[in-house]
Amino acid sequence: MLVWRFRTERNDPVAAERLERRAQAWVALTMIVVALYVAVQSIRALIDGSHPEASAFGLILATASLVVLPWLARLKLRVASRLASRALRGDGVLTAASAALAAVALAALIVNSAFAWWWADPAAALLIATALAIEATRIAVRHRFG
Numbered sequence: 001m002l003v004w005r006f007r008t009e010r011n012d013p014v015a016a017e018r019l020e021r022r023a024q025a026w027v028a029l030t031m032i033v034v035a036l037y038v039a040v041q042s043i044r045a046l047i048d049g050s051h052p053e054a055s056a057f058g059l060i061l062a063t064a065s066l067v068v069l070p071w072l073a074r075l076k077l078r079v080a081s082r083l084a085s086r087a088l089r090g091d092g093v094l095t096a097a098s099a100a101l102a103a104v105a106l107a108a109l110i111v112n113s114a115f116a117w118w119w120a121d122p123a124a125a126l127l128i129a130t131a132l133a134i135e136a137t138r139i140a141v142r143h144r145f146g
Contacts, residue, residue: 001026002088020087024143027090031136034094038101038129045122054109062102069099090139097132101125 001023009016044050076092079085108121 023087027087028136028139031094031132035129035132038125042122042126051118062105065102069095086142093135097128100128
């Protein structure tokens, strides 16, 4: 959606503004869906007492995410600021949240193996889900009234 929006801006700035607002709505919806999914999974893990399990693939993926996603989030936020794009800013926040979830997954594996704090991962993920829901609400309110 964002790529379409920025390509359109070259030829039709008015249409690009409409697409910006549409992209903003989609980013807010995506954040809400991700926040709900993470919250439900976190609550389920807390209720069930689920323990995080390590796998080589999971460790590699989380580590790669920690290398790439913060950098990508910073770039998106910087470009969003320059272009005054709330939709791209929201996408940058979503990317930063993904990096935070990767960091939480790695930290939870360490904390769980060192202290047997199985609840650390779902509790931290629940905090991230809350932050995402708050940001999605802010975007939705700006979209509606801004």
